[in-house]
Amino acid sequence: MNNFTTYIKANKIKSAIVLILLIVYYFCLPNQLFTDPTATVITSKKNRLLGAQIANDGQWRFPQNDTIPEKFKTCIIEFEDAYFYKHPGFNPISIFKAFRDNLKSSGIKRGGSTITQQVIRLSRKGQNRTYFEKVIEIILATRLELRDSKDQILSYYSSNAPFGGNVVGLDAASWRYYYRDASQLSWAESATLAVLPNAPSLIYPGKNQEQLLKKRDRLLQKLLDNEIIDSLTYKLSIAEGLPQKPYALPQTAPHLLQKVAKTHSGKRIQTTVDNNLQERVNQVVKTHYNQLKQNDVHNAAVLVLDVKTRQVMAYVGNAPTDKLHEKDVDIIDKARSPGSILKPFLYTAMLDAGDMLANTLVADVPTQYGSYNPENYNKNYDGAVPASQALSRSLNVPSVRMLQEFGLDRFYQYLKKLHLKDLSESANHYGLSLILGGAESNLWDLCKSYAAMSSTLNHFSENSSTYFKNEFCEPTFINSETIDFGKKTSEKTLFDAASIYLTYESLKEVNRPEGDDNWEFYDGSKQIAWKTGTSFGFRDAWAIGTTKDFVVGVWVGNADGEGRPGLVGVQTAAPILFDVFNLLPNSDWFAKPFDEMREISICKKSGHRASPNCDIVEQKFVQISGLKTKACPYHILIHLDASEQYQVNSSCEDISNIKHKSWFVLPPLMGFYYKTKNPFYKALPPFREDCLGSNAASMQFIYPNDNNTIFLPKDFDGKINDLILKIAHSKPETTVFWYLNDQFLGSTQDIHEFAIIPKKGKHLITVVDTFGNEDKRWMTISE
Known part of the structure; x- marks a missing residue:
């Protein structure tokens, strides 16, 4: 050591040169x-190349x-x-x-x-x-x-x-x-x-x-x-031959590749995609695309999520169309009108808030809010329909009325907690049309919301009736990422498990259009909660379904927004949905969340909590919040004579002869439409003429709605057709008097319809019955 030190002191220049050379040598290599830039590469969950x-x-x-x-x-x-x-x-x-x-x-x-x-x-x-x-x-x-x-x-x-x-x-x-x-x-x-x-x-x-x-x-x-x-x-x-020319690289998930390239450009990313499932879903989309393009429908998208891991299993961003029809556009994250897809969220929210029970009757009658006049797909009305059927049949009018009753701002806050990123305007901007597709959303956000609801139900059943704080989180398509559902809590994250379960029970029912009796796409062996949606103008067709294990979302339409006849969810998106579910393993149905439910007596006809007057009662499990709902308002106790043909009271009949009977009575307008679909519905018997207090009667307009603007049609010869005014009366036999701008027109009895040909301008229609009941409607006649 001393010799080495001595040598360095004696040869300082050489030592310095050697040290410099050693330093240069050490740092000579970058x-x-x-x-060089590298390709962006994505592989499947099992490391199979999906695209580059x-x-x-x-x-x-x-x-x-x-x-x-x-x-x-x-x-x-x-x-x-x-x-x-x-x-x-x-x-x-x-x-x-x-x-x-x-x-x-x-x-x-x-x-x-x-x-x-x-x-x-x-x-x-x-x-x-x-x-x-x-x-x-x-x-x-x-x-x-x-x-x-x-x-x-x-x-x-x-x-x-x-x-x-x-x-x-x-x-x-x-x-x-x-x-x-x-x-x-x-x-x-x-x-x-x-x-x-x-x-x-x-x-x-x-x-x-x-x-x-x-x-x-x-x-x-x-x-x-x-x-x-x-x-x-x-x-x-x-003996093996040589390759003759390069192959094109796989493009199994091209739109997912685009998505990955935005944040992981030049990297190799192992995704969560199941390569086999992805290829088979691609083939399903291709098969349906070949049919859809005959109707000039050129685009479609499918997303499959694993509920338990919240991983993307298949990602088809578009149909195999051409550049003219935007084949490179990834539809999955694009904002589109969702049609009726949001209806299950309203239904769940109302159950969760305790505003109704699963089968509570809701009105399905002509409805107008200001200038907004929602209509059902089939243009018909049921008068009254259980809320669960209104959801499974995707009836528009009951949904709008439910939203009005629940509160637009209140429902809007639920949607914001779902983190729907395209919901960028205020609640008033969308109005009541929000529930029918008045806002925009995308397939990614909608699928993740359904997956979060399904996962909430799973976690509640699997973890001793507890919830997770981060249930409504973003799914992932990167295999190295693990979803953190947050800490366990006894408090619900957004919806309680019972409300979600009851919603899914309703969505198991087939929501086919009226008159479509030959439904060919629903496989009854698979228990799937599913919903379709169609946007205004037939521009977007949706279908989203969930089981305990998987969520499948489908969108069909044109990327440029062009509408096409027949482009409805149940006809174009639902067949793809069920073809994809057929590629997935069957799942058990969701476990019933008994800890969030109570068994109570329910009025079978009205779906409300049973009142003492309900004649047919059944025991049902309802969500705990539903215990505060009101008892059945439609069953009343009436008093009949011995023949049971007339109502009586002590003023005209001896008390010992009076029969007491429970009667199911709907408001006049609801009853008018309800009896057309329910032939066993009976209006209240009339009071016997000798009885006092027999003037308890009511009436409602069927047509026109208040402040309607009406265009009177003409025949081929140019003659203007009559305008038919209609009302519903709880006692049809009652005489009703009709007035136009305080001018008497005439009277009706039994069938309360009146034909007029009013002049152009604004008019007031007034009806008065013999009991003094009165109703009015304003209307504007335009040419």
């Missing part, structure tokens, strides 16, 4: 050898892969550098032989470079092949050997070596030339790729095939001679 987006410099160069298949590793070492694992970065013997041969030939005939040197040369692209450059390569190669392992150096080479044309790296070459992963290559295929980087501009598939074949076979012979492969493998290998 931390990152290769900075070419690098920015136009090269098929996949991101660095540290895993090298054993066959290719063996082939490349035997062909390029047999002493790779023994030398320090350069091979003196190979360099001497190369120098000797080059002198004899008066040119560069042989390189003598090791794989490590070739890695350095690849990283220093564009440098002339001179003896000085060779010295630099040797220095840098030794430094690389000191810094990185042999396998790491080999991975640098396999990921960055040229393989002909614009193909760089083993992974890209394997897919371009053999259309499979490098780990699946045979000995002959691995040998072919091993010899390509030696002269990639002269020999590659499709060019100089004879020379390529000779090089490959010489390498296979060497493998045989070194007893790496046996004679049978050798004979089979040399």
Whole structure:
């Protein structure tokens, strides 16, 4: 040690030079050898290639892969550098032989470079092949050997070596030339790729095939001679042909690739997609697209989520259409009118808030709020319908009336908690049309909301009746990400489990259009809660379904917003939905959340809590919040004579002769439409004429609605048709008197309809019955 110190003191200049050289040597190698842009690559959950987006410099160069298949590793070492694992970065013997041969030939005939040197040369692209450059390569190669392992150096080479044309790296070459992963290559295929980087501009598939074949076979012979492969493998290998031209890379999930490239450009991302399912869903969409395009419907999208992991299982962003019809547009995250898809959220919210029970009757009658006049798909009315049926049949009028009763702002706050990002305006901006598609949303947000509801129900049943705070979270398509559902809590996140369960029970029913008795798409063996939606103008068709394990969402339409006749959810999106569900395993139905439910007496006819007057009562489990709902308001106790044909009271009948009977009575307008669909519905019997207090009667307008603007149609001869005014009366036999602008028109009895031909302008219609009841309507006649 003293001698070393003494030497340094005596040779300060030499020591300084040596130190500087050591420092230069230490830092001579850049931390990152290769900075070339790489392709964006996505693989399936099982690492099967789904697609790749070419690098920015136009090269098929996949991101660095540290895993090298054993066959290719063996082939490349035997062909390029047999002493790779023994030398320090350069091979003196190979360099001497190369120098000797080059002198004899008066040119560069042989390189003598090791794989490590070739890695350095690849990283220093564009440098002339001179003896000085060779010295630099040797220095840098030794430094690389000191810094990185042999396998790491080999991975640098396999990921960055040229393989002909614009193909760089083993992974890209394997897919371009053999259309499979490098780990699946045979000995002959691995040998072919091993010899390509030696002269990639002269020999590659499709060019100089004879020379390529000779090089490959010489390498296979060497493998045989070194007893790496046996004679049978050798004979089979040399019998294999060569690839003739590059294959196009897989495009199994092109729109997911676009999505990944936005945030992970130039990286290799293992997604959550099930490759087999993705390919089969692609085929389903293609099959239906070939039918839909006959009606000039050119776009469709499908999203499949795993409820338990919240992972994307299949992602089809568009149909296999053409550029003219926006085939590259990813529809899944695009804002579209959702039609009726939001109705289950309103139904669940009303159950959750305790505003109704699952089968509470809601009005289905002509309705107008200001200038807004919602209509059912079939233009008909049921008078009154259970809320669950209004949902499963997707009736518009009851939904609007339910929203009005529940409160627009109140429902809007529920939707905001679902994190629907396209819901960007205020509640008043959308108005009551919000529930029928007046707002916009996208397939991603809608599917994640249904998945969150299903997961809420699952977690409640599986975790001792508890919820998770982060239930309504974003799904993921990146395999390395794990969804954090947050901490357990006894408090609901948004909807309670019972309300969700009762909603799903309703959505199990088929919501087919009226008159469609030959429903062919619903498979009764699969228990699926599903809903369709159709936007105004037949521009968007939706279908979303959920089981305990999966959510499938489908959108069908035209990317440019063009509407088409017949573009309705139940006819175009639902068939795709069920074809996709047929690809998925069957699921058990959701467990009933008994801890969030109570069994009570329910009036069978009205769906309300049973009152003492209800004649038919059944026991049902309801959500706990439903215990505060009001008792049945439609069953009243009436008093009849012995014949049960007239109502009586003590003023006209002896009390001992009076029969007391429960009677189901709806308000006049509801009753008017209800009896057309329910032939056993009976209006209240009239009071006997000798009874006092028999004037309890009411009436409501059927047509027109208040402040309607009406256009009177004309016949072919130009004659104006009559305008038919209609009212419903609780006692049809009552005489009703009609007035137009205080001018008496006439009277009606039994059937309360009156025909008039009013002049252009604003008019007031007044009706008065013999009991003094009165109702009025304003209307405007326009030509």
